[in-house]
Amino acid sequence: MTVAGLRPGATSLGAAGARGGHLVDQRPIRHPDTSSAAVMTRRGWWLVVLGWLVPGSAQALAGNRRLGRLGLRATLTAWGIVVLLVLWAMLARDSLAWAATSWAIGPVNVSGVLLTIAQVAIAAYGVLWIVLGIDTLRLVRLVKTATPARYGIAALAVLLMVVSGGTAAYGAGTIGSARDALGSIFGQGGPSVPPSDGYYNILLLGADSGDGRDSMRFDSISVVSINAETGATTITGIPRELPGAPFSEGSPMLELYPNGFEGHGDLACGWNGWMNHVRAAAEVCREDGGASLYPDAASHGSAPGIEATKDAAEGVLGIEIPYYVFIDMHGFASLIDALGGVEIEVAERLPMGGGPAYEGQPVDDWATGWIEPGLQRMDGDTAQWYARSRYTTSDWDRMQRQRQLQEAILAQFTPQVVLTRFQSVADAGVDLIDTDLPQSMVSYFLDLGLKAKEQPVTTIELVPPLVDDLNPDYAAIRELIAEALHPPEPSPAPTE
Numbered sequence: 141m142t143v144a145g146l147r148p149g150a151t152s153l154g155a156a157g158a159r160g161g162h163l164v165d166q167r168p169i170r171h172p173d174t175s176s177a178a179v180m181t182r183r184g185w186w187l188v189v190l191g192w193l194v195p196g197s198a199q200a201l202a203g204n205r206r207l208g209r210l211g212l213r214a215t216l217t218a219w220g221i222v223v224l225l226v227l228w229a230m231l232a233r234d235s236l237a238w239a240a241t242s243w244a245i246g247p248v249n250v251s252g253v254l255l256t257i258a259q260v261a262i263a264a265y266g267v268l269w270i271v272l273g274i275d276t277l278r279l280v281r282l283v284k285t286a287t288p289a290r291y292g293i294a295a296l297a298v299l300l301m302v303v304s305g306g307t308a309a310y311g312a313g314t315i316g317s318a319r320d321a322l323g324s325i326f327g328q329g330g331p332s333v334p335p336s337d338g339y340y341n342i343l344l345l346g347a348d349s350g351d352g353r354d355s356m357r358f359d360s361i362s363v364v365s366i367n368a369e370t371g372a373t374t375i376t377g378i379p380r381e382l383p384g385a386p387f388s389e390g391s392p393m394l395e396l397y398p399n400g401f402e403g404h405g406d407l408a409c410g411w412n413g414w415m416n417h418v419r420a421a422a423e424v425c426r427e428d429g430g431a432s433l434y435p436d437a438a439s440h441g442s443a444p445g446i447e448a449t450k451d452a453a454e455g456v457l458g459i460e461i462p463y464y465v466f467i468d469m470h471g472f473a474s475l476i477d478a479l480g481g482v483e484i485e486v487a488e489r490l491p492m493g494g495g496p497a498y499e500g501q502p503v504d505d506w507a508t509g510w511i512e513p514g515l516q517r518m519d520g521d522t523a524q525w526y527a528r529s530r531y532t533t534s535d536w537d538r539m540q541r542q543r544q545l546q547e548a549i550l551a552q553f554t555p556q557v558v559l560t561r562f563q564s565v566a567d568a569g570v571d572l573i574d575t576d577l578p579q580s581m582v583s584y585f586l587d588l589g590l591k592a593k594e595q596p597v598t599t600i601e602l603v604p605p606l607v608d609d610l611n612p613d614y615a616a617i618r619e620l621i622a623e624a625l626h627p628p629e630p631s632p633a634p635t636e
Contacts, residue, residue: 237583266308326579335368336460371591380416391451419445458618473520478564492525
């Protein structure tokens with residue numbers, strides 16, 4: 141008596157078991173009836189799908205068992221690592237983020253080493269997956285399958301190999317981009333410091349360095365204050381034309397300007413006392429580039445002009461600001477394009493272009509385009525002009541638009557967008573951002589960032605009528621900031 145589907149001469153399962161033969165050797169999946177196109181077709185579909193779902197299983201059942209065991213071990217190991225990472229993320233997200241971004245032992249960046257190992261492992265598994273897919277297609281023996289089905293089996297096998305290889309390539313590329321971005325952006329961070337009065341305060345600077353850093357003045361100056369426990373965020377906008385900023389105690393600039401920043405009177409060195417001329421006075425127009433004022437700036441990934449601007453912002457707001465983030469507006473458009481654009485509600489018609497060539501030149505003569513009112517989906521170039529445009533509005537309006545754009549970008553940083561566009565976002569970030577935030581604190585700030593997304597951002601703009609832009613009352617400004625960051629607790633209701 142023969143068993144349907146077995147090759148001629150094959151023994152029954154019972155007889156094979158009695159002689160100690162391998163059960164799998166007597167199954168149609170390994171030794172099929174090659175004369176039956178129906179059997180070979182069903183076997184082909186099963187091998188292709190099963191080999192893709194559990195790489196190595198097709199070889200273990202129907203091919204080279206040694207290759208099959210290698211594939212199965214690699215697959216089970218990968219599944220185990222994924223399960224452990226998921227559990228780690230669920231139970232101890234902070235420590236996982238720390239291990240992935242900030243783990244270091246002495247001078248050795250352990251996080252970078254782990255990310256490199258993970259990148260190589262994913263790439264190797266992707267190659268193995270493709271090799272197993274090709275071998276599975278060989279095991280199918282397409283010429284023995286039914287004519288219409290063989291094209292479908294071949295197409296499915298090729299499609300699954302493309303998906304496997306593409307997924308592995310994307311995963312390895314994403315990890316590589318993350319490692320490179322972390323190293324480039326946070327490569328020379330300053331020392332880790334504890335929060336000041338419960339807050340981490342970060343100076344956020346924006347400027348266009350495309351024409352050369354020596355001529356650069358900060359177009360956007362603000363301070364982001366993040367509650368160290370809750371992640372609640374307050375952004376304080378400092379006008380670039382704020383005059384006479386006082387410097388904080390201990391600042392080397394305080395010795396040069398004890399009565400507040402006065403400027404130099406030199407066109408190249410900050411001809412007036414505006415806030416955005418502090419950099420030139422501290423760095424550009426000094427023979428040593430400001431190294432005598434801030435000798436440790438370069439070793440901490442900063443610069444004398446930035447440190448002087450920090451000191452001025454500290455004096456204006458009355459808070460400690462240990463870190464800065466500089467956003468290069470020259471690469472700003474790349475980040476927005478990498479995010480897929482941003483949505484902005486435009487309040488009034490705004491011109492795009494570099495401005496009038498002479499006083500009184502009609503806007504239509506120099507405008508290269510217009511941003512129309514209403515809800516707009518902006519690409520990077522349009523968003524950049526939205527943040528820059530100022531010739532038909534005031535500087536205060538521009539500050540408000542810049543803050544609006546910052547919030548729109550933060551809103552666009554959803555898990556779906558970051559996962560699908562990670563490499564382009566990371567590449568844009570490397571060209572866009574300079575900072576002295578230490579890599580050892582990246583995981584901590586990532587956690588605070590997740591908390592911050594769950595609550596509204598408080599904004600304070602130091603502009604009229606809140607602040608006299610010609611003669612600011614800095615004592616009143618410091619009191620205003622203190623009350624905003626540390627609001628008084630409500631008095632208990634009187635008891636009867």
